[in-house]
Amino acid sequence: MEIKEVRLNDKMKQLIGKSIGINIKKTFEYVPEAYRQKDENGKYEIPQENWPRFTLRLISGMENKKIQDLSTSTKYENDPTTGEVKPKIDFREGDAKYHTLKLALKKWNFLHDQDFNVMKWDSSNLDEDGNITDEALNCLSSSLVDELWMAVVYNLKLSEEELMGLE
DSSP: OOOOOOOOOOOHHHHHHHOOOOOOOOOOEOOOOOGGGGGTEEEEEEESOOHHHEEOOOOOOOHHHHHHHEEEEEEEEEETTOOOOOOOOOOOOHHHHHHHHHEEEEEEEEEEEESSOOOOOOOOGGGGTTTHHHHHHHHSHHHEEEEEEHHHHHHHHHHHHTTTTTT
């Protein structure tokens, strides 16, 4: 069977929606929103050369299902009003974020610590499988973990303007 390259227009892409494959080797850059704020003149308040950059990748459907399994549990309880046994699903959001970033976060540049010193990235931040180590994950604040998780889950990409100057 011959494979043909098909060019999709915007309407076709919209119709396809989320019924697509995911290239987990492809990465994207992300900068926390706080750094991308503009002043009243439309200029970035923090110069781009001072922005921390995170290299992330998307999570595949199967990886996401494994993360859901690791992050949820089901208990069965009696409903006191009806006496029926009903399932109660317990979702542990912290576990989901941990397992997601463990796979998705591949690198950072120019990340500052609480004293505003740059935290260097080196190969020891990745384990033998190429996943970020717990020690490196523990360098991230809670709010940064939340934002990076959202970037991965919702495939948040920087605009062309925001990408300019990131080297």
